[in-house]
Amino acid sequence: MTRRHFLNHLATASATLPTLEFIAHVQAHAADLKKRQKACILMWMGGGPPTIDIWDLKPGSKNGGEFKPIPTKVPGIQICEHMPKTAMVMDKLSLVRSMSTREADHGRGRYFMHTAFRPNPTVVHPTFGSVVSFELGRKRPELEIPAFISVNAPSGSPGFLGAAHAPFVVDSNGRIRNAQLAGDRNRLMRRLEMLTVIEKNFINSNRGELPLAHRDIYKKAVNLMVSKQMEAFRVDKEDPKTIEMYGNNNFGRGLLMARRLVEVGVPFIEVGMGGWDLHQNVFNTLRDQRLPILDQGIAALVQDLTDRGMIDDVVLVWMGEFGRTPRINQNVGRDHWAASWTVMIGGGGLNNGQAIGATDKDGVACTTQTYLPGDIWATVAHALGIPTTTVHTSKRGRPMKLANGGTPIKELIG
Amino acid sequence: MWRIMLAAAVLAFGGGVVDWARAADKPFTTGSSDVLIDYINQQIRQAWKDNEVEPSPVADDAEWLRRVYLDIVGVIPPAEVVEEFLADRDPAKRSKMIDRLLDDPGYVRNWTTIWTNLCIGRQTPRRVSRKGMQKFFREAFARNRPWNEVVYDLVTAEGHFEENGAVNFLLAQMTMPDNGVQATAKTTRLFMGVQIQCTQCHNHPFNDWKQSQFWQFNSFFRQMRRIDHRKPDPKTGRLVDDYSELVFQEFTGPVYFEKRSGLMQVAFPRFFDKEVDPGPGVDRRKELGRLMIEGEKPLVAVAMVNRMWGHFFGYGFTRPIDDLGPHNPPSHPELLDRLAREFVKSRYDLKQLIRWICNSEAYNLTSRFGPNNEIDNPAAGEMPLFSHMYVRSMSAEQLYDSLIVATEAHKSGRTSWDEAERQRQRWLQQFVITFGTDENDETTTFNGTIPQALMMMNGQLIQNAISAAPGSFLHRVLSQRTSDAKKIDRLYLAALSRHPTRLESGVALRVIRATPNKVEAYQDLFWALLNSNEFIFIH
Numbered sequence: 001m002t003r004r005h006f007l008n009h010l011a012t013a014s015a016t017l018p019t020l021e022f023i024a025h026v027q028a029h030a031a032d033l034k035k036r037q038k039a040c041i042l043m044w045m046g047g048g049p050p051t052i053d054i055w056d057l058k059p060g061s062k063n064g065g066e067f068k069p070i071p072t073k074v075p076g077i078q079i080c081e082h083m084p085k086t087a088m089v090m091d092k093l094s095l096v097r098s099m100s101t102r103e104a105d106h107g108r109g110r111y112f113m114h115t116a117f118r119p120n121p122t123v124v125h126p127t128f129g130s131v132v133s134f135e136l137g138r139k140r141p142e143l144e145i146p147a148f149i150s151v152n153a154p155s156g157s158p159g160f161l162g163a164a165h166a167p168f169v170v171d172s173n174g175r176i177r178n179a180q181l182a183g184d185r186n187r188l189m190r191r192l193e194m195l196t197v198i199e200k201n202f203i204n205s206n207r208g209e210l211p212l213a214h215r216d217i218y219k220k221a222v223n224l225m226v227s228k229q230m231e232a233f234r235v236d237k238e239d240p241k242t243i244e245m246y247g248n249n250n251f252g253r254g255l256l257m258a259r260r261l262v263e264v265g266v267p268f269i270e271v272g273m274g275g276w277d278l279h280q281n282v283f284n285t286l287r288d289q290r291l292p293i294l295d296q297g298i299a300a301l302v303q304d305l306t307d308r309g310m311i312d313d314v315v316l317v318w319m320g321e322f323g324r325t326p327r328i329n330q331n332v333g334r335d336h337w338a339a340s341w342t343v344m345i346g347g348g349g350l351n352n353g354q355a356i357g358a359t360d361k362d363g364v365a366c367t368t369q370t371y372l373p374g375d376i377w378a379t380v381a382h383a384l385g386i387p388t389t390t391v392h393t394s395k396r397g398r399p400m401k402l403a404n405g406g407t408p409i410k411e412l413i414g
Numbered sequence: 415m416w417r418i419m420l421a422a423a424v425l426a427f428g429g430g431v432v433d434w435a436r437a438a439d440k441p442f443t444t445g446s447s448d449v450l451i452d453y454i455n456q457q458i459r460q461a462w463k464d465n466e467v468e469p470s471p472v473a474d475d476a477e478w479l480r481r482v483y484l485d486i487v488g489v490i491p492p493a494e495v496v497e498e499f500l501a502d503r504d505p506a507k508r509s510k511m512i513d514r515l516l517d518d519p520g521y522v523r524n525w526t527t528i529w530t531n532l533c534i535g536r537q538t539p540r541r542v543s544r545k546g547m548q549k550f551f552r553e554a555f556a557r558n559r560p561w562n563e564v565v566y567d568l569v570t571a572e573g574h575f576e577e578n579g580a581v582n583f584l585l586a587q588m589t590m591p592d593n594g595v596q597a598t599a600k601t602t603r604l605f606m607g608v609q610i611q612c613t614q615c616h617n618h619p620f621n622d623w624k625q626s627q628f629w630q631f632n633s634f635f636r637q638m639r640r641i642d643h644r645k646p647d648p649k650t651g652r653l654v655d656d657y658s659e660l661v662f663q664e665f666t667g668p669v670y671f672e673k674r675s676g677l678m679q680v681a682f683p684r685f686f687d688k689e690v691d692p693g694p695g696v697d698r699r700k701e702l703g704r705l706m707i708e709g710e711k712p713l714v715a716v717a718m719v720n721r722m723w724g725h726f727f728g729y730g731f732t733r734p735i736d737d738l739g740p741h742n743p744p745s746h747p748e749l750l751d752r753l754a755r756e757f758v759k760s761r762y763d764l765k766q767l768i769r770w771i772c773n774s775e776a777y778n779l780t781s782r783f784g785p786n787n788e789i790d791n792p793a794a795g796e797m798p799l800f801s802h803m804y805v806r807s808m809s810a811e812q813l814y815d816s817l818i819v820a821t822e823a824h825k826s827g828r829t830s831w832d833e834a835e836r837q838r839q840r841w842l843q844q845f846v847i848t849f850g851t852d853e854n855d856e857t858t859t860f861n862g863t864i865p866q867a868l869m870m871m872n873g874q875l876i877q878n879a880i881s882a883a884p885g886s887f888l889h890r891v892l893s894q895r896t897s898d899a900k901k902i903d904r905l906y907l908a909a910l911s912r913h914p915t916r917l918e919s920g921v922a923l924r925v926i927r928a929t930p931n932k933v934e935a936y937q938d939l940f941w942a943l944l945n946s947n948e949f950i951f952i953h
Contacts, residue, residue: 046849046850046851047849047850047851047852048851105611106849106851106853106855107855110849121732121733121734121737121742122733122795122796123795146864153847153849153850154847154848154849154857154859160794163862163863166861166862166863166864167863168863168864168865169847169859169863169865170865176868177844177865177868177869177873178865178868178869178871178872178873179868179872180872181872182871182872182876182877187934187938190925190929190935190938191938191941191942191945192942193921193925194921194922194925194938194939194942195941195942195945195946197917197918197921197942198910198918198942198943198946198947198948199946199947199948201915201917201918201948202946202947202948202951203947205782206782206783206784207781207782207783207805207951207953208781208783208791208793208804208805209793210793210805210806210807210862210947210951211805211947211948211951213862214862214947214950214951215947217862217863217864217866217867218867218871218945220864220867221864221867221868221871222871224864224868225868225871225872272850273850274848274849274850274851275850276850277850277851277852277853279590279592279852280590280591321851327672327676329672331591394794394795395791395793395794395795396794396795396796
């Protein structure tokens with residue numbers, strides 16, 4: 001009994017079964033194809049990271065804080081002294097130092113940065129991972145697991161693209177809860193047969209999209225339960241030295257899992273790292289807790305992707321909801337700040353090793369052209385081969401430009 | 415008897431025999447009469463007319479009963495209640511059912527769950543007592559305390575987190591020393607539907623809220639302090655967590671805040687246009703509580719009416735339900751206004767508010783829609799017109815508790831309330847996922863995506879639900895000397911609150927007869943029922 005037989009039970013239209021030869025052909029070439037497959041890894045810094053202390057230091061300013069800048073592999077680009085490993089791979093990364101995004105509330109900032117659209121009560125815009133799932137997932141028939149996976153972070157909503165493109169949210173321990181088939185395949189067949197009858201009855205009674213989405217999600221879940229690609233989640237199967245290199249913590253394991261997922265053809269993985277909402281005690285927390293983990297993880301991922309010849313096919317993005325106030329508050333913390341901050345982007349065949357845009361000497365304003373999340377996502381789309389002229393249609397029939405009509409950053413794609 | 419047969423016949427043909435045109439003309443009643451219900455119906459109908467939609471027909475009894483159970487008591491109806499209700503020929507049976515559910519212990523449990531989650535989240539913050547919070551709400555809902563009093567208590571509470579459970583609402587907003595910023599934002603949003611969290615740092619971009627107003631509100635929350643007591647562990651001698659409490663601390667004068675420009679400003683306690691004495695001897699939270707619930711139509715009443723309506727329809731009069739104001743006009747402004755005023759006049763009687771909503775025509779319509787009202791689709795961003803019920807998903811709590819009803823686990827009565835609640839909380843935790851911010855905001859993976867489907871297909875909870883071990887629901891059904899058709903019917907009633915269609919029972923019979931191990935076949939049928947779209951959706 002093949003997996004495709006199961007799926008057929010849940011399919012409403014009688015799908016044509018691919019021939020055995022075709023499947024063999026796909027499998028033989030899959031390894032080859034996957035090597036060239038494009039993907040994006042988003043490192044999501046939940047809470048809003050103080051980029052003024054990480055990527056765009058202001059030595060000599062009253063806002064400068066406690067950290068010193070250090071040189072990187074790229075002459076002229078300096079980053080925080082507590083990011084020494086990342087400094088050594090800076091040629092594979094770029095900094096966009098003039099983000100000006102206005103949304104300084106967690107919920108609104110999270111939405112805006114993930115979708116490129118500002119929140120609007122009448123439409124839910126898809127988080128960009130869902131866009132990539134929609135655009136690239138359907139072009140990868142050999143992919144049996146979801147095309148958008150989010151590790152350690154809830155990410156956002158698929159919005160009008162529908163639940164089939166929702167992030168599959170997992171944690172970094174590598175065990176997917178409840179993915180183990182309960183009972184044998186014959187029983188599953190029997191169960192699905194009866195399930196299909198009930199599902200159809202409800203779908204046909206005209207109750208909107210949710211019942212259809214339910215069917216699609218079950219199809220995906222069954223697909224996943226019987227897939228060998230589930231091994232990609234098993235970070236524990238990696239060489240302990242590799243795990244050590246990334247850092248045996250949620251962020252490090254998440255990035256390592258992301259690399260494994262890219263290797264089986266997943267086009268978008270979000271890896272979350274929380275704890276950046278540093279309203280107080282910002283410097284000690286960064287130095288002792290956040291930055292060592294961040295530095296090790298980013299550097300290991302870049303190195304690993306480079307060693308495997310994947311760095312030009314995998315675009316990396318590092319961002320949070322917003323940056324943090326240049327002014328240091330009375331609790332030695334920094335508050336929410338969206339007017340002038342930094343997003344990191346890298347890999348993906350972009351012209352890396354650049355610092356694009358700049359802020360003034362105190363970090364309170366951008367002194368160059370400013371950028372919006374749409375520009376970041378348009379750059380990512382460009383790197384992934386998704387036409388930036390793509391337009392989606394909301395459920396209400398409104399056209400929605402990819403990345404809210406953002407423009408790829410010319411210095412990066414030239 | 416003819417009624418049962420008729421109901422069964424309607425279901426057997428997929429419910430397609432309803433006369434759409436006639437259903438729209440007949441004045442609908444649940445058997446309850448109240449001028450306010452007439453007003454609701456009239457207002458909702460006016461919007462149908464204005465927008466040129468025809469309402470869907472009234473839901474059949476099986477569909478409606480399941481919905482009203484899930485909405486009021488948070489669980490699906492037991493099979494025997496379904497049978498009784500379908501057979502009942504009393505024309506006022508719907509309104510009677512609403513009253514009966516409002517007096518059911520499940521009412522208290524359901525609303526305690528809802529409000530505990532709203533006040534302290536699903537993942538209890540450290541040094542907050544979920545038990546205390548639940549106890550407060552249990553008492554409030556059991557005694558049907560006026561909502562204004564409940565809000566007043568939550569805003570003004572002081573004391574030990576188990577002795578006065580109301581303090582847990584504020585304790586949960588005080589997980590870090592932030593000068594009451596989080597408490598300010600959460601209180602206004604949750605109880606008044608006013609979102610001012612952005613104005614902490616700057617004037618609101620879309621409405622009239624000014625940064626100074628945030629800090630005026632905030633100045634009400636400066637006279638509180640949490641004390642987290644510790645005690646030595648008798649075994650190790652090490653200090654461990656003991657109780658926490660919320661106490662009054664002296665604070666007078668203005669609060670200081672920083673403009674974007676770096677300029678320092680002051681803000682005095684002020685509730686909209688009402689100033690409060692900033693001097694000593696004034697308990698500012700008591701003043702705030704009093705001002706919040708004062709008048710003929712305070713925001714506390716509007717926000718609760720809107721939230722309640724949203725609870726029963728899936729969509730409130732504004733979207734989101736907790737963002738009221740001129741920047742976000744409601745879909746039915748006059749109805750919201752009148753309901754809020756009547757709610758205040760009723761002395762904030764929550765059960766009365768629920769009665770008004772559940773006895774309305776709109777609440778009694780089917781979730782099926784047709785060509786004449788398919789544009790009424792708020793999921794696509796349209797303004798809700800309530801011309802049919804909107805399909806929604808059960809919450810994780812509703813699923814868990816419904817499985818207990820479907821499998822009649824409550825009848826075995828093996829575990830204590832405390833132990834049962836602990837198991838429930840442990841199970842619920844698997845879906846909670848946090849955003850990693852200081853606001854303790856969280857979301858759930860019980861959102862119709864793959865983790866939920868995997869849990870439903872393979873999780874221990876479902877495996878327990880379809881267990882056929884002695885004492886289990888399936889064991890009892892299978893031990894009865896009835897036909898396979900009867901047994902199948904019983905499983906459908908338990909899971910979907912309706913009889914199977916002819917096609918459904920035919921397929922089930924065929925599978926059961928073809929399977930050597932009959933017990934397994936029944937387990938598989940029950941599995942299919944519990945995994946179906948019809949089971950997980952409130953419709």
